[in-house]
Amino acid sequence: NLVLCSKGIPQTLAAFGLESFLDEAGCKLVFYLHRVARGVSLSTTCLLSGFQAIKLCPSISWWMDLHIRSPKCIVFSCFLCWVLHFMVNIPIARYVTGPINSKNMSMEKLYRYCYSYLSGILFSITAVIFLFTDGMCLALMLCSSISMVLVLHRHKQRVKHIRSSRLSPRTSHETRATHTILILVSMFVSFHALAAILSYLITQLQNPGQWLRSISVLVASGFPT
Numbered sequence: 001n002l003v004l005c006s007k008g009i010p011q012t013l014a015a016f017g018l019e020s021f022l023d024e025a026g027c028k029l030v031f032y033l034h035r036v037a038r039g040v041s042l043s044t045t046c047l048l049s050g051f052q053a054i055k056l057c058p059s060i061s062w063w064m065d066l067h068i069r070s071p072k073c074i075v076f077s078c079f080l081c082w083v084l085h086f087m088v089n090i091p092i093a094r095y096v097t098g099p100i101n102s103k104n105m106s107m108e109k110l111y112r113y114c115y116s117y118l119s120g121i122l123f124s125i126t127a128v129i130f131l132f133t134d135g136m137c138l139a140l141m142l143c144s145s146i147s148m149v150l151v152l153h154r155h156k157q158r159v160k161h162i163r164s165s166r167l168s169p170r171t172s173h174e175t176r177a178t179h180t181i182l183i184l185v186s187m188f189v190s191f192h193a194l195a196a197i198l199s200y201l202i203t204q205l206q207n208p209g210q211w212l213r214s215i216s217v218l219v220a221s222g223f224p225t
Contacts, residue, residue, distance in 0.1 A: 006030055011217045024097045027114035032093040039085035039133075042225060044078050045188065046137040051077075053144035078148035087188045092126065102197070127203075134196060138189055145185035152178050156218040191223040 010022065010030055022030065051074060096114055133221045156174040198216035 001224075002033060003041055004221055006034035006037055007217060008221055011214075022114065027094050028093045031090055031114060032094045035092060036082075036085045036088040038220075039089070040078075040081050040133065041079045042137050042192065043085070046140045047077055048074070048140055049082065049144045049148075049185075053147045053151075056148050081170070082193055091125060095122075124224055127200075131196070134192065141185055145181050148181055149178050152181075191219060195220040195222075 009029075152174040156172060195216065198212065198219060200217060202212060205212075
């Protein structure tokens, strides 16, 4: 909800021609909230998927049973994700300003209503850091999802003779769970990967069109939606 509100509402207002409705403080707040919400959404989704994979995997679940099955551990891990992204994105928000303060300055336009004056070296370092963290989250999501699908497939093969004796036409629980996992991970990886590619294209082009910015916003809002 925070991802959608912090980016969707201002972008919608900008699409209707209101491009100077935020001052410097408003741009900093909106950009900061969106970066934090996006990072927390990305990391907690991967984190919870990893917890679920550990629960299902019989080879490692026995020694982590007491810790992972405790709701306090999951809540604490999600809390750490919030704190981490609150701290990491504070320096980034310093380099964002509103349209009012962007006159006669060489800046890159963010969205359609805010500007950034990050230098080339600082921008490259920041991009590499966030690209690395996003890549780690996507890799963790893929690994945990693949492990869960394999565990479910092996379990389905073991109980196949029991199911065949019932002659039930219903789809097995393992198959339905596998479909759900595959839909989730395919949407997760495709939306975030495509959003990262579009964001990179926008930063590399001298004057990206508004259609490219709008598509980038739409894709970035796809998975939260």
